[in-house]
Amino acid sequence: MLESIDFRSVDWSRAQFALTAIYHWLFVPLTLGLSFIVAIMESIYVRTGNPEWKRITKFWMTLFGINFAIGIATGIILEFQFGTNWSNYSWFVGDIFGAPLAIEGIMAFFLESTFIAIMFFGWNKVSKGFHLTASWLTAIGANLSALWILVANSWMQYPAGMSFNPDTVRNEMINFWEVLFSPVAVNKFLHTISSGYVTASIFVIGISAWFLLKKRNETLAKRSILIGAIFGLITSVFLTVTGDGSAYQVTQKQPMKLAAMEGLYNGRKGAGLVAFGILTPGKKTGDGKDGFLVKVEFPKLLSFLGYRNPGAFVPGIEDLLKGGFKPEFDHVNHIEKNQTVSVEEKIYRGKMAVAALGSYKEAKAINDTANIRSSLQMLRQNFPFFGYAYLNSPNSVIPNVPLTFYSFHLMVYLGLYFIILFILVLYFIYTNKLEKKRWFLWLSLWTIPLVYLATQAGWVVAEVGRQPWVIQDLMPTMAAISKIDASSVMITFWLFAAVFTILLIAEVMIMARQIKIGPNDGGTK
Numbered sequence: 001m002l003e004s005i006d007f008r009s010v011d012w013s014r015a016q017f018a019l020t021a022i023y024h025w026l027f028v029p030l031t032l033g034l035s036f037i038v039a040i041m042e043s044i045y046v047r048t049g050n051p052e053w054k055r056i057t058k059f060w061m062t063l064f065g066i067n068f069a070i071g072i073a074t075g076i077i078l079e080f081q082f083g084t085n086w087s088n089y090s091w092f093v094g095d096i097f098g099a100p101l102a103i104e105g106i107m108a109f110f111l112e113s114t115f116i117a118i119m120f121f122g123w124n125k126v127s128k129g130f131h132l133t134a135s136w137l138t139a140i141g142a143n144l145s146a147l148w149i150l151v152a153n154s155w156m157q158y159p160a161g162m163s164f165n166p167d168t169v170r171n172e173m174i175n176f177w178e179v180l181f182s183p184v185a186v187n188k189f190l191h192t193i194s195s196g197y198v199t200a201s202i203f204v205i206g207i208s209a210w211f212l213l214k215k216r217n218e219t220l221a222k223r224s225i226l227i228g229a230i231f232g233l234i235t236s237v238f239l240t241v242t243g244d245g246s247a248y249q250v251t252q253k254q255p256m257k258l259a260a261m262e263g264l265y266n267g268r269k270g271a272g273l274v275a276f277g278i279l280t281p282g283k284k285t286g287d288g289k290d291g292f293l294v295k296v297e298f299p300k301l302l303s304f305l306g307y308r309n310p311g312a313f314v315p316g317i318e319d320l321l322k323g324g325f326k327p328e329f330d331h332v333n334h335i336e337k338n339q340t341v342s343v344e345e346k347i348y349r350g351k352m353a354v355a356a357l358g359s360y361k362e363a364k365a366i367n368d369t370a371n372i373r374s375s376l377q378m379l380r381q382n383f384p385f386f387g388y389a390y391l392n393s394p395n396s397v398i399p400n401v402p403l404t405f406y407s408f409h410l411m412v413y414l415g416l417y418f419i420i421l422f423i424l425v426l427y428f429i430y431t432n433k434l435e436k437k438r439w440f441l442w443l444s445l446w447t448i449p450l451v452y453l454a455t456q457a458g459w460v461v462a463e464v465g466r467q468p469w470v471i472q473d474l475m476p477t478m479a480a481i482s483k484i485d486a487s488s489v490m491i492t493f494w495l496f497a498a499v500f501t502i503l504l505i506a507e508v509m510i511m512a513r514q515i516k517i518g519p520n521d522g523g524t525k
Contacts, residue, residue, distance in 0.1 A: 027071030033200025035139035089480035104148035111141030201232025272297035350388030
């Protein structure tokens with residue numbers, strides 16, 4: 001099975017998709033958060049009738065529009081790649097994965113594109129109330145787009161609400177609500193959109209700080225920075241709560257990802273949460289080396305956060321490879337069974353599932369009822385391990401531990417820093433010292449690239465941490481690609497890299513120019 005796979009094509013297809021996703025996610029968070037900040041500002045304008053708030057709203061709306069327009073291009077290319085580079089994946093689960101993407105296009109994108117025109121061009125053509133409604137519906141539409149895309153991604157992390165059809169060799173949706181409201185999907189959606197709100201808040205604070213440093217548009221800057229700090233502090237607290245929920249779901253559904261996030265090779269009861277650590281370079285399973293050169297941890301906190309029990313056993317990488325341990329928690333799903341089975345046995349049972357599928361097709365062709373029944377029974381018993389048939393060794397299920405570990409901890413450190421930043425902004429505003437703290441204004445400005453770094457690190461944890469799976473336990477990445485020549489993927493990779501880089505440079509230049517111009521009326525109040 002592995003002999004027929006072109007691993008150069010796999011690597012270049014992965015690189016191309018990662019490139020597109022990284023560039024796309026540079027635009028999405030600002031769209032998610034800035035749309036709501038603009039709607040809040042316009043609500044203040046409608047309520048107070050103060051023309052200064054209209055001026056502020058239109059300025060940030062212009063920046064939102066620039067970002068929104070360029071972000072669409074990368075998103076469209078991302079969806080097309082499922083058909084061009086990942087056709088096996090699209091065939092295997094297209095009936096499920098395609099549904100939320102179709103809903104995103106029909107409902108959410110339609111909602112955005114309809115009302116965004118009113119939002120930008122309807123200031124003097126519709127009533128204040130109707131224009132405000134259009135602004136709020138644009139924000140809601142943008143976030144609904146994120147909902148359906150994240151539902152699709154979450155299903156890949158935790159497939160639910162589906163049944164495998166051996167006649168078509170496809171997974172089919174049997175319960176839409178299980179797909180939509182799976183605990184992984186709910187937590188991923190809430191955590192992702194709240195990270196976008198924090199991103200937009202820091203963007204608003206940073207740009208406002210620049211105006212204060214330049215002593216321009218000070219009224220706009222002071223009011224904007226207050227809105228950004230309040231919105232950012234509230235949503236950053238929510239981000240922390242949803243982050244805890246997401247980590248809990250990872251513990252229950254993807255224990256190997258959790259082990260990589262914490263650099264945990266050997267499980268233990270009362271496991272501590274690593275506050276700071278330096279991994280041992282070149283660490284391999286079974287080599288007897290300690291996983292860390294240096295480590296500072298909070299005792300028993302990982303057990304508590306992962307299982308709501310400070311004394312619970314948390315399996316490490318080696319435990320998950322060998323199996324045989326008994327989890328000290330209760331589950332109704334197949335998770336418990338999977339965790340007590342070694343990866344070697346999972347590979348064996350995956351091959352049994354694939355063999356049973358072949359036997360079923362042969363029996364079906366000659367209408368052998370007895371073999372049809374027995375083959376189906378064996379397939380259903382072993383289908384939870386179907387994807388393991390493609391793996392060549394147990395160690396194949398271990399993700400890149402250093403990249404996952406350091407990305408996770410960088411995201412957490414920056415998240416804590418952002419909370420402190422929001423608190424300090426509000427404190428300096430309250431004490432009327434903000435304009436005097438020039439060092440802090442510069443710090444706020446240079447925090448903008450850090451928030452983008454944090455959001456990218458979060459996606460590295462989510463996607464690198466689940467390797468080798470494109471669908472958890474059911475399809476490894478190597479089995480999902482199209483039969484396409486590696487050189488073709490290589491060429492398109494560099495073409496996309498050039499186009500996306502040009503788009504990014506264009507966005508930064510247009511944004512910077514618009515910020516320097518300031519509000520359209522040229523005021524400097």
